[in-house]
Amino acid sequence: MSNAPFAAVLHLLRAHSLLEERFAGELASIHGLALKDALLLMHLARAPLTRLSRVDLAKRLNASPSTITRTCLPLEKLGLVGREDDQRDARLSYVVLTDAGRARVAEAEATLRQKSADLFSDRWSEAEIATLADLLGRLTAGQPGRLS
């Protein structure tokens, strides 16, 4: 039996811890956003009309609807997202990115890009990074919530 799948999973779990440690702090101190906040805003920024329903956000973020509700509350107070009711379905209330939110997520994303680059700055060739991105992308192919 091959050991590679198990090793890949264990290393992925460890790498995730590393990312949280390296990214969360600076993202919060510079932009006032938790990593999950930034990901939420990034999903909005990439959505048509820069808005999504809460269940849609929940699926993309692998979170429960209650988490989305609570996560959005502070973002609303900060004026980064707003609410829009659907004309045809009174149950839906979209989370929509405001202009301030658009600006903030652009800044946060720039920081994330920079820190992502830093992560590979040592002993990584461009081809290796691309291979890693490709393989990880295949792992989540067909999943909702792809964020490119």
Place this chain on the structure above:
Amino acid sequence: MSNAPFAAVLHLLRAHSLLEERFAGELASIHGLALKDALLLMHLARAPLTRLSRVDLAKRLNASPSTITRTCLPLEKLGLVGREDDQRDARLSYVVLTDAGRARVAEAEATLRQKSADLFSDRWSEAEIATLADLLGRLTAGQPGRLS
């Protein structure tokens, strides 16, 4: 500017969500262990004398010492781990794997290996899986808490 580092990070975050979703449920229902419990036991199983101090466990699991204390409590009640005081340093209290813990972690690890293999059962060559494991391993090289 290359987009590969950012794509790799985003895909890694997504892949981690996928793992949690696919692994946590079955691991809990079959073995009565959360994923973090299993990882803790696996670290113990690989340690000399199958025991580690709590701060050591905290570093390896990227958790706070208080989390380790509280995580170990139920495992103690289940008889999977025990306590051992250090002869020379009265501050230390090792978490040591019991025989029951050794058996349980072996079962859980077998399940994890199987589910890891399942994760790549479609459209993945052995070489690709090995490459992914290798690249992820390089990402966490030099970090504490490597688990192979």
Place this chain on the structure above:
DNA sequence: CCAATATTATTCCGAATGCAAGCATATATA
């Protein structure tokens, strides 16, 4: 048209976590 079911969002509650504080012990320094 009406009843049954499904969907969306929110709130409540229990579980898990980190930080800060506190306690006990060990090490370093004067």
Place this chain on the structure above:
DNA sequence: TATATATGCTTGCATTCGGAATAATATTGG
């Protein structure tokens, strides 16, 4: 030796999260 500092662990507190229950609305099937 005596004091100051560092280390290991635990506990209290605040925060975050998911699941269940709830409420409002929509859809489906008779």
